[in-house]
Amino acid sequence: MKKLLTTILSLGVAASAALAAEPAITAVKVANVNDAAAWSKAKFQTITLYPQTAIEFNDKKANELTANAKAKKAEVAALHDGKNIALMVKWADKTRDLQQCTSSDNYSDGFAVQFAGATKKAQPLPYIGMGSNGRPVVVHLQKATPKVYEPNGNKNVAYQINRQQTGVFGKELADFDAKVASLANTDYEKVFVGEGFRTLTEIKDGSAKSNATMTFSPAGWNATLVRPLKDAYVNLNGTVPVSVAVWDGSKMGRNGLKNLSAWVAINLEGQKANAAMVSELTTDPKGDAAKGKEAAMMNGCNGCHQVEATDPKSFMGPALTNVGGYSTAAYLRESILNPSAVVVPGYNRNAHANTPWYNIENGKRVSTMTDYSFLDKETVDNIVAYLKSLKAEVE
Amino acid sequence: MSKRQLAMVMDLNKCIGCQTCTVACKTQWTNRNGREYMYWNNVETYPGTGYPKNWMELGGGFDAAGDLQPGVIPNLEADYGVPWDYNYESLMGGQADSNNFHPHVSPTWGPNWDEDEGTGVFPQDNYFFYLPRICNHCTNPGCLSACPRDAIFKREEDGVVLVDLDRCQGYRYCIAGCPYKKIYFNPKISKSEKCILCFPRIEQGLPPACAQQCVGRIRFVGFLDDEESQVYKLVHKYKVALGLRSDYGTQPNVYYIPPTESPAKFDAEGKIIEGSTRLPVEELEKLFGPAVHDAIKTLKAEMQKRKETGVSELMDLLIAYQHSDMFRLDNNYYQQVAKENKRNPLAPVDTRYIAGKFTKAGGHH
Numbered sequence: 001m002k003k004l005l006t007t008i009l010s011l012g013v014a015a016s017a018a019l020a021a022e023p024a025i026t027a028v029k030v031a032n033v034n035d036a037a038a039w040s041k042a043k044f045q046t047i048t049l050y051p052q053t054a055i056e057f058n059d060k061k062a063n064e065l066t067a068n069a070k071a072k073k074a075e076v077a078a079l080h081d082g083k084n085i086a087l088m089v090k091w092a093d094k095t096r097d098l099q100q101c102t103s104s105d106n107y108s109d110g111f112a113v114q115f116a117g118a119t120k121k122a123q124p125l126p127y128i129g130m131g132s133n134g135r136p137v138v139v140h141l142q143k144a145t146p147k148v149y150e151p152n153g154n155k156n157v158a159y160q161i162n163r164q165q166t167g168v169f170g171k172e173l174a175d176f177d178a179k180v181a182s183l184a185n186t187d188y189e190k191v192f193v194g195e196g197f198r199t200l201t202e203i204k205d206g207s208a209k210s211n212a213t214m215t216f217s218p219a220g221w222n223a224t225l226v227r228p229l230k231d232a233y234v235n236l237n238g239t240v241p242v243s244v245a246v247w248d249g250s251k252m253g254r255n256g257l258k259n260l261s262a263w264v265a266i267n268l269e270g271q272k273a274n275a276a277m278v279s280e281l282t283t284d285p286k287g288d289a290a291k292g293k294e295a296a297m298m299n300g301c302n303g304c305h306q307v308e309a310t311d312p313k314s315f316m317g318p319a320l321t322n323v324g325g326y327s328t329a330a331y332l333r334e335s336i337l338n339p340s341a342v343v344v345p346g347y348n349r350n351a352h353a354n355t356p357w358y359n360i361e362n363g364k365r366v367s368t369m370t371d372y373s374f375l376d377k378e379t380v381d382n383i384v385a386y387l388k389s390l391k392a393e394v395e
Numbered sequence: 396m397s398k399r400q401l402a403m404v405m406d407l408n409k410c411i412g413c414q415t416c417t418v419a420c421k422t423q424w425t426n427r428n429g430r431e432y433m434y435w436n437n438v439e440t441y442p443g444t445g446y447p448k449n450w451m452e453l454g455g456g457f458d459a460a461g462d463l464q465p466g467v468i469p470n471l472e473a474d475y476g477v478p479w480d481y482n483y484e485s486l487m488g489g490q491a492d493s494n495n496f497h498p499h500v501s502p503t504w505g506p507n508w509d510e511d512e513g514t515g516v517f518p519q520d521n522y523f524f525y526l527p528r529i530c531n532h533c534t535n536p537g538c539l540s541a542c543p544r545d546a547i548f549k550r551e552e553d554g555v556v557l558v559d560l561d562r563c564q565g566y567r568y569c570i571a572g573c574p575y576k577k578i579y580f581n582p583k584i585s586k587s588e589k590c591i592l593c594f595p596r597i598e599q600g601l602p603p604a605c606a607q608q609c610v611g612r613i614r615f616v617g618f619l620d621d622e623e624s625q626v627y628k629l630v631h632k633y634k635v636a637l638g639l640r641s642d643y644g645t646q647p648n649v650y651y652i653p654p655t656e657s658p659a660k661f662d663a664e665g666k667i668i669e670g671s672t673r674l675p676v677e678e679l680e681k682l683f684g685p686a687v688h689d690a691i692k693t694l695k696a697e698m699q700k701r702k703e704t705g706v707s708e709l710m711d712l713l714i715a716y717q718h719s720d721m722f723r724l725d726n727n728y729y730q731q732v733a734k735e736n737k738r739n740p741l742a743p744v745d746t747r748y749i750a751g752k753f754t755k756a757g758g759h760h
Contacts, residue, residue: 058541059571060454060465101429104471104580105567148585151560153428160428164480169487188585198545201562255543255566315462351463351540351572 021282022047022264027078027240029269033086033226042077042088049074049091049246049259050325050391054129054318055347062252068309069251070395071325072259074244078266084226085236085268087113089244092220097249099145107249108188110143111214111223114243116263117193118235124334124341125241125263128326129256130194132342133365137194138233140225142212144249145188154183193233197256197344207232221246229268239274240266241281243326262326285329285384292386295379299372304357308390315352317369325391332384339369396534397554399728401592402626403606404615404636405527406652406713412510412525414438416605416614420529423593423604429583431478432471435590436605437506441526442514442678446506447474447576455537456574456643463540466571468580476505515673520660522673526682527613529605530577530590531639531647532556538589541572546587552732553618554648555592563587574643598729600743602722612715617723619648621752624723625712626650633697633709635690637683652713653679653687655694718747725751 025045030038051069074091089111099108116126117136126135153160159180166176191208194200210227229236245260247253265281267273301307304316313319323332334341343358343365358365372380420436439445447453447469454466469475479498486496513523532549536556539547546562547569549555558569558578565585569578578589593603597616601607606614617624619631629636629650636650657674659667679687693709701707715721726749733740743749 057543057568057571058455058463058465059568060467063465099582099585101582102471103582104432104475104570105468145585149429149583151581151584151586162427162431162480164483165426169484173484198543200544255564255568345545347543348540348545350535353461355462 021284022262024239024265024267024273024278024282025076025078027080027085027266027268030079030081033079033081033084038079038086039077039088042079044075044077044088044090046073047076047244047261047264048072048325048394049244049261050322051259052129052256052326053322053392054320055256056313056319057256057347058351059252059257062257065251066253066257069259069392071322071392072246073394074246074261076244076264080229080268083229085229085240085266086224086226087242087244087266089113089223089225089246090220091246093216093246093248094220095250096216097144099143099249101147105252107252107254108144108247109214109216109221109249109253110141110145110188110247111212111221112139112141112245112258113225114139114245115227115234115236116241117233124330125328127196127331127342127344128243128260128263128328129197129344130200132196132344135195136233138208139192139194139200140210140212140227141188141190141192142214142223142225143188143247144214144216147184147186148188149184156183159183196342198347199345203233236268238268238271239277240268241277242266260326263328280328280330285381285388287378287381287383287385289382289385289389292379292382292384295375295383296386299375299383304369309392315355316357320387320390322391324388327387329384329388332387333380336375336380336383337371337373339367339371340365343367397549397551399552400534400554400619400648401532401597401616402619402630402648402650403529403592403603404626404629404650404652406611406613406615407524407526407654408652408656409611409613409713410438410525410527411611412438412440413610414507415608415610416527419604419608420590424591429581430579430588432475433579433581433588434506435577435579436527436529438525438527439507440510440513440523441682442523443509443512445526446528448504449474450576451574451640453571453576454574455541455572455576456640456645457535457537457540458644461644463537463572464574466537466574468567468570469576471582473504476503476508478505518661518665519663520673522657524654524657524674526639526651527605528575528577528639529603529649530556530592531575531645531649532590532592533648534646535644537572537574537643537645538569538578538587541568542566543568550594552729553594553597555594556589557591557594558587558589560584560586560588574640574645575647597724598733599741600724600726600745600747600749602724602748606722607718612718612721615712615715615721618725618728618752621723621725623750623752625721628708628712633693634686635693635709637686637690639682641684651683652694653683653690655691655698722748723751724748725754727754728752 023045028041049072077088079086097109115138126137131137189212191203192200212225214223241263243261245258247258265278302311306313306319309321358367416436425433437446477500479500479502515521544562546559563586567580569587581588602616606616615625617626638647657672660671697707697709701710726743730740
C-alpha cells in the first residue's frame, strides 16, 4: 500500500512538475517595436501566473475573496529592435475594473513586468518578490486607474479647492473645471526599483523610460510594455529574465494580492542566448518530490511555514503554498542551505512582534530559520523537487 | 517608540458637541482635494453608530499575542457618507426656482447622522455623551504595522504619526489595520491621509486647530515626559485621563477624562430616582478600560475636596482658566530639532503656548 501511495504521489508530482518550468520566449527581431504591425510576427507562449501567498495581508474582505485563489494562464510574446524590447501579455478577466476617483474601497485591474537588474548569471536571480539585497529589480506597473491627481496639486494649490468655493459661476466655473480636469494624470504608469519587498521606490526623475498600455475586450486584457534594452537600471541582452504579474480589481487586488509568474527566459533573436540561464528557467529540477515531502516533514519545515494549503497558517516563515509556482529551484536551494541569503525586509515585523523571522546583526538581516546546510545533496534535491510541486491549480 | 511623545487630553465632562473642532480641522485641512469626506477630527454621539459607521467592529489593532488583526476598509457611500453639495449655480440665473436646487447626490448617510440620539427611554433613562476623536498618534500604530511599503512613520521628535505620500501607493492596508479608522483613503490622489496633529502649527507655537478653537476648552496638549505639562499631570500624576479602547493594543496617545457627571434617572411618574445615574459605568469601562473606576473615584474626590476646601490642583487644571494654561508646546525644543536636522528654524507666531521642558520662557498671564 505504501509503495502504491508513493507511486501515485510521484506520478501526481511528475504530472504537475511537467507544468512547472515555463518555456523560453523568443523576442522576435523587428525593425521597430513601436510599429503595431510588428506584432503579427510575434510568437506567443503560455505561462502560468500563481497567486502570491507567501504572506497574508490584513484586509479581511480581500482575504475572503482570494482564499483558495487559483493560478491563471497568460499568453506572452516579445519583440525587440535592437534598442527597445516590447512585451505583450494577454490574460482572461471577466470584468473591467477601474479604480474610481470617488470611492474608498475599489481597486483596478493592472499588470506589471519585472526585470532583473543588470545580471548575466543564471543564478541566483533576484528574489521574485521585488528583488533582494544586492540583487535589484526594475518593475514597470500599469494600472487601469483612469484619473489620479498629484498630492500637491502640481504645486497649484488654487486648483485643489472645491468648485463651490471658487466663488465663480457660469463660464468662469466651467473654465475652472476644465483646468482641474487637465491637471489629472490619466495614465497610471509607474516604474520602480527595488531590492526586496517593501523597498520598492518609484523612479520619478524621468531616468526610466517606458510605455505601457492596457486594452480590454470580452476575452480579457491585452497589455503591452515597451522599454529600452539598456538604461541606467538594466542592460538586457542575450537572455532576459522577466516576471509578469496581474491584478484583478474585482478581487480587491493590489500590491501582494496578485498573480505572478516565475522568472521566464526571453531570448533576444539574433543574439547569443545565455544557455545556462535558459536551462535554469526551463528545466524541472532533479529529485524525488515524494521523498522530498518526507524529508520536509522530518526536518520540521511546517513548524514555521505553512507548507501545503491544508497546514495551519504561520506568521513565522512565508507560506510555501505557491512557492513552486513562482520561485526558481536555485532560490529554493539557496534558502535551504543559507537561509540568510535572502531575507526580505518583509511585512512590518511589528505586525507580528512575537514571531520575529529575522534579527539584525551588524546591520544585516539574519534569518531565524535553521541552517539546513548539513543535509546531503540528494535530500536537498528531493526537498527542492517537492517545493517546486507546491502550487495552486490553474483556474 | 519615539524619543518624546506629544499627547492630547480631552475632558469629556466639558464637551458640548458644538463641532467647532470639526469645522476648525475641516477648514484647515480637509475641505478640498479628495479629502471632502474625511473628518480627521469628528465628534460623535456615544452610544451611536460613530464615524465611520460602527468603526469599533471593523477590526484592526493587535490581539493579546501582539499580532495585527485583519480589518475592513469602510465604503464611502455606506460607511462614511458621500459629502453632498448643491448646484448653487441654478440659483444664479434670475429665476430662483427651488425645484432646480438640489443636492448632487441623495444624502443617505453622513457623520453625525444620529447626533444626539443616544440610547434609553425618554425621559426616564435616556442618555448620551459626546466623544470627540482624532488620530491617536499611537505608540504602536496599527496603520504603520500594516503598511507593506514603509510609507507610514512616527516622528522621532514628538511621536506624530505621518504618511509619506511619496512612498504611499494607496493599498489601504493601513485603514484595515487602524482600529479607530482614523486614516482615510484619498481617492483623488490614490493615497492614504490622516490627522497630522497640526505639526506645522505646533512647531511654530500654535496648538492644533481643533484644540485652540475648542470653545469648551476640553483639549490639553503637551509632552508626556514634561512633568510640568497638563497632559503629564492628568495622565500620569492623577491618572484621570485614559486611552480610548486601549484593548486594541496600539497604545493611543489621545487621552480622555471620562464623563463623570450625568443626571439621575426618572421613575414612571417622572420623579427623580435619588442616587441613580443615567450613564452606565459599564459603557465607560468598555471605552476606557477597568482603570476608569479609579479615575472616576479620583475625579469625584477632588471635586468634593474643591467644594470643601477651595483647593484642588486637578480641578484648577481641568477648569483651564487661561488658554495659555492648556498647552505646553516647548518651542525651544522644536527650534533645536530644526537646527539639528538643518531645517529652517521658524520664529513662533504666538508666544502664549511655547513653554515646555526645554522652554523656560513664554506664557503670559
